[in-house]
Amino acid sequence: MFFLKDLPTREMISGFAHSLDVVDVQKTGDALQMLRRASLLIRQLERYFALHGLSQTQFLVLMILHRDQSKHSHLAAKICEKLDVSKPVISTTLKTMQRRGFIVYCEKAEDSRMKPLRISDAGRELLLKLLPGYFEILQAG
Amino acid sequence: MFFLKDLPTREMISGFAHSLDVVDVQKTGDALQMLRRASLLIRQLERYFALHGLSQTQFLVLMILHRDQSKHSHLAAKICEKLDVSKPVISTTLKTMQRRGFIVYCEKAEDSRMKPLRISDAGRELLLKLLPGYFEILQAG
DNA sequence: ACAATATAGTTAGCATCATAACCAATAACG
DNA sequence: CGTTATTGGTTATGATGCTAACTATATTGT
Numbered sequence: 120m121f122f123l124k125d126l127p128t129r130e131m132i133s134g135f136a137h138s139l140d141v142v143d144v145q146k147t148g149d150a151l152q153m154l155r156r157a158s159l160l161i162r163q164l165e166r167y168f169a170l171h172g173l174s175q176t177q178f179l180v181l182m183i184l185h186r187d188q189s190k191h192s193h194l195a196a197k198i199c200e201k202l203d204v205s206k207p208v209i210s211t212t213l214k215t216m217q218r219r220g221f222i223v224y225c226e227k228a229e230d231s232r233m234k235p236l237r238i239s240d241a242g243r244e245l246l247l248k249l250l251p252g253y254f255e256i257l258q259a260g
Numbered sequence: 261m262f263f264l265k266d267l268p269t270r271e272m273i274s275g276f277a278h279s280l281d282v283v284d285v286q287k288t289g290d291a292l293q294m295l296r297r298a299s300l301l302i303r304q305l306e307r308y309f310a311l312h313g314l315s316q317t318q319f320l321v322l323m324i325l326h327r328d329q330s331k332h333s334h335l336a337a338k339i340c341e342k343l344d345v346s347k348p349v350i351s352t353t354l355k356t357m358q359r360r361g362f363i364v365y366c367e368k369a370e371d372s373r374m375k376p377l378r379i380s381d382a383g384r385e386l387l388l389k390l391l392p393g394y395f396e397i398l399q400a401g
Numbered sequence: 402a403c404a405a406t407a408t409a410g411t412t413a414g415c416a417t418c419a420t421a422a423c424c425a426a427t428a429a430c431g
Numbered sequence: 432c433g434t435t436a437t438t439g440g441t442t443a444t445g446a447t448g449c450t451a452a453c454t455a456t457a458t459t460g461t
Contacts, residue, residue, distance in 0.1 A: 132395075142395045150301065150398040157298030160291065174417070196439055205419055210441055212417090232426050232439045254273075254283050257291040315447070337409060346449060351411060353447090373409040373456050 160260035167252055171245065172219070176204060176212050178253070181221065181246040184238035192225045192235035221245065301401035308393055312386065313360070317345060317353050319394070322362065322387040325379035333366045333376035362386065 132144050132151075161175070168178050183201055184193055199209045213236065216222045221242035225235045238246070273285050273292075302316070309319050324342055325334055340350045354377065357363045362383035366376045379387070 143399050146399045147395055150401050153294060154298050154301060157295050160295060208418060254288055258284050258287045260291050349448060
C-alpha cells in the first residue's frame with residue numbers, strides 16, 4: 120500500500136474545498152493522516168512478514184486458526200468471513216499454505232463439500248515466532 | 261485492502277500477549293483498529309474511483325498534477341517521490357493515463373532523459389468532478 | 402578526454418487482490 | 432420425489448503493486 124507522502128496541507132484542502140461547498144477541513148485532514156499512517160504501518164508489517172516468507176494474509180490466517188483452539192478444524196468460508204477477503208484469495212492462500220506446510224487438511228466432514236483444515240505444528244511455531252515482532256511494530260506505529 | 265473484520269479483542273491481545281513480555285494492549289488495540297478503519301476507507305475510495313474508471317493511484321497523480329499549477333510540467337520521478345510508490349508503477353500508470361487522455365507529454369526538455377508531462381483538460385475536468393465525492397467519503401470515514 | 406557513477410524511465414517477472422463464472426454437493430420446497 | 436436455490440470451493444481473467452534488471456543520457460572525477 121501507499122498514500123501521499125507529502126500530505127495535503129490544510130491550506131491545500133481548503134484550497135480545493137472553497138470551490139466546493141461543505142468540507143470539514145479538520146476531519147478531512149485527519150482522515151488523510153490516518154490513511155497515510157495506516158499505509159506506512161501496513162507496509163512495515165508486510166515487509167516483516169515477507170522477511171519470513173509469509174504474506175500478511177497468510178499471517179492473519181495463522182492467527183485465526185491458532186486463536187480459536189476450541190475448534191478442532193476450520194473452513195475456508197469462515198476464515199473468509201473473519202478476514203474480509205474474497206473467496207478466491209483464501210482459496211489460493213490456503214493452497215500455498217498447505218504446500219509450505221503451515222496448514223493441514225483434516226479428514227473429510229459429513230458434508231463432502233467442506234474441506235476442514237487446521238494449523239500445523241510448523242505453522243504454529245512460525246506464528247509464535249513472529250508474534251512478538253508483530254506486536255512491536257503495531258505498538259510503535 | 262483489508263484487515264481482520266472481527267478485530268482482536270483486548271482479551272485476545274492480552275491472551276497472545278501474556279506469554280510474551282511487554283505488550284501495551286491499549287496501543288496495540290488502537291493500531292489494529294486504525295488499520296481496520298483505514299482499510300475500509302481505502303476500499304471505499306477505490307470503489308468510488310473505479311466507478312469513474314480511475315485507480316486510486318491515477319486519482320492521486322491527477323491531484324498532484326493539478327495541485328501544483330505553478331509548475332508548467334512535471335516529471336515521473338517527482339510524482340513518484342510525492343506519491344511514495346515505485347517507479348515502475350508510475351511508469352505504467354502514466355502510460356495508461358496518457359492513453360486515456362488524462363495527461364499529455366510536453367515537448368522534450370534539455371535533458372533528453374526526462375519526459376515532462378502535465379494534466380490535460382479532460383484530466384482536470386474529471387478530477388474536479390470527483391473531488392466533492394472524494395472529500396465526502398474522507399469526512400464520513 | 403574518458404572511465405565510473407548516477408539518474409530518468411522502461412521492461413520482465415512475480416505476488417496479491419478482486420469479480421465473474423464455474424463445479425459439486427446439500428438444502429428447501431412444491 | 433424432483434426441481435430449484437444455496438453453499439463450499441476452484442478456476443479464469445484482469446488490475447495493481449513490488450523488486451530486479453535493463454537502456455539511455457548526464458554527471459563526476461581523475
